[in-house]
Amino acid sequence: MRRQSSGLVHPTCPAHSGASAGFPQCEDEPFMSHSAEPDPSPAVVASFKPSRTVVLIGLMGSGKSSVGRKLAHRLALPFRDADSEIEHAAGLSIPEIFATHGEAYFRDGERRVIARLLDEPPHILATGGGAYMDPRTRAAIADKGLSIWLRVDLDELVRRTARRNHRPLLNQGDPRQILANLMEQRYPVYADAKVTVDGGAGDVDEMVDRVLAALIAYSTSADTAPAHSE
Ligand code: S3P
Numbered sequence: 001m002r003r004q005s006s007g008l009v010h011p012t013c014p015a016h017s018g019a020s021a022g023f024p025q026c027e028d029e030p031f032m033s034h035s036a037e038p039d040p041s042p043a044v045v046a047s048f049k050p051s052r053t054v055v056l057i058g059l060m061g062s063g064k065s066s067v068g069r070k071l072a073h074r075l076a077l078p079f080r081d082a083d084s085e086i087e088h089a090a091g092l093s094i095p096e097i098f099a100t101h102g103e104a105y106f107r108d109g110e111r112r113v114i115a116r117l118l119d120e121p122p123h124i125l126a127t128g129g130g131a132y133m134d135p136r137t138r139a140a141i142a143d144k145g146l147s148i149w150l151r152v153d154l155d156e157l158v159r160r161t162a163r164r165n166h167r168p169l170l171n172q173g174d175p176r177q178i179l180a181n182l183m184e185q186r187y188p189v190y191a192d193a194k195v196t197v198d199g200g201a202g203d204v205d206e207m208v209d210r211v212l213a214a215l216i217a218y219s220t221s222a223d224t225a226p227a228h229s230e
Contacts, residue, residue, distance in 0.1 A: 058129065079124045
């Protein structure tokens, strides 16, 4: 199966022109992806083990949990969902936490839960959409994890989030407008992620294929450098 486009191309880094595999000089610069790459072979997938926890970031509805769960299955790694862990720790659902204690309390718990999860052995970690906006969480992810941004367009996010009403932030007005505002605030910050994978068209399995290919390409060709994959 081929993805629409999954090549990893760094806009400025010579290593990404194919010249060399290591490019520490490019660390923390974003990659752009415009070329198609074959999916990794089943043998490559079977032998691939990330050395760090793979942290999925992105807006509500971007598929972090559903992609993360399947990705973990494909890589035979544990899956953790930060939102579920927060709910478990609080003994309350997220809407209940927001209603009873407020968003600041939730954010504090979110930061502490993610810090704890990042100390666990490598796994696949889905975070809530606001988690990466916390500078301490971003620093912890940069230090101990590998961030992958699932970048999805507004229409698709609106369509997906309309299916359920368990997200307190989207119950405060027009969901499209709220998501558009969050995109404006958050996408520049999400863009710090080491790897960006464009999602939207296609089902969860296709997205998992794309994430897997981007992850393996990033890990094998760059080791530590940031990447973008469309
Ligand atoms: C939030 C996203 C939610 C959840 C909470 C706040 C956000 O997680 O953490 O409702 O600030 O974007 P999902 O992104 O998994 O829906």
